[in-house]
Amino acid sequence: MDKKPATAAILLIGDEILSGKVEDENARYLVRELRRAGVTVGRIEVVPDQLEVIAESVRRLSAGFQWVFSSGGIGPTHDDVTFAAVAAAFDRPVARDPQLEALMRRSWGQQLHVRDLRMADIPLGARLEHGPGGASTVWPVVVMENVWILPGVPQIFRKKFEAVRELFRGPAIHGRAVYSAEPEGVIADVLDQVVEAFPSVAIGSYPHLEAVDYRVKITLDGRDAGAVNDATARLVERLGSAVVRTE
DSSP: OOOOOEEEEEEEEOHHHHTTSSOOOHHHHHHHHHHHTTEEEEEEEEEOSOHHHHHHHHHHHHHHSSEEEEESOOSSSTTOOHHHHHHHHTTOOEEEOHHHHHHHHHHHGGGOOGGGGGGGEEETTOEEEOOTTGGGSSSOEEEETTEEEEOSSHHHHHHHHHHHGGGOOOSOOEEEEEEESSOHHHHHHHHHHHHHHOTTSEEEEEEOTTOSSOSEEEEEEESOHHHHHHHHHHHHHHHGGGEEEEO
């Protein structure tokens, strides 16, 4: 029996994203990485630094997706409430994790401030995940149920995800692309026909106004490579001379 396709949701936490003070890098990075692993991202949400709002999103996304990845809100300042919010989502208290505290004290030494230890206050029952590399990866990811709690700083976010990346694998996602010299209005009927004929293939249409040799990029994605290739062949046949190239 085929393995059930893996799904994920991404929860971006921070007033700075909603206010435009900081541009998101983490969701864009994570979507690409998860797709390479065969994981479909079904939802991306952005929420403010409000405990109740974060907890509601975590609760809902955790029930709807195989994995949830949060970004942001796990530092030592007043607006870092993600650990408490995740704990609230699962009706758990927050408790100081001795292993995480010891790691912080050992790693930071005299540079450690008392407020920094707030980052060792995690949902009771959460686990510390180092990934396939084990404890040799310096800093673990805090995981509560199916929620992976990651920092908001892009460099740290990427480093921590890379340590655990191999834990997320699903059936491969196969993709093709067709480039059309005709605009969407002209090719829309053909797209409808192919969409109806190949329901297991996700077909997207994206105009490119500044492209030199084409007007629309059409993408075809699916778990079944044969279906994707057949849909691509049908599309190319129906579009005829409008096709500039395929990938």
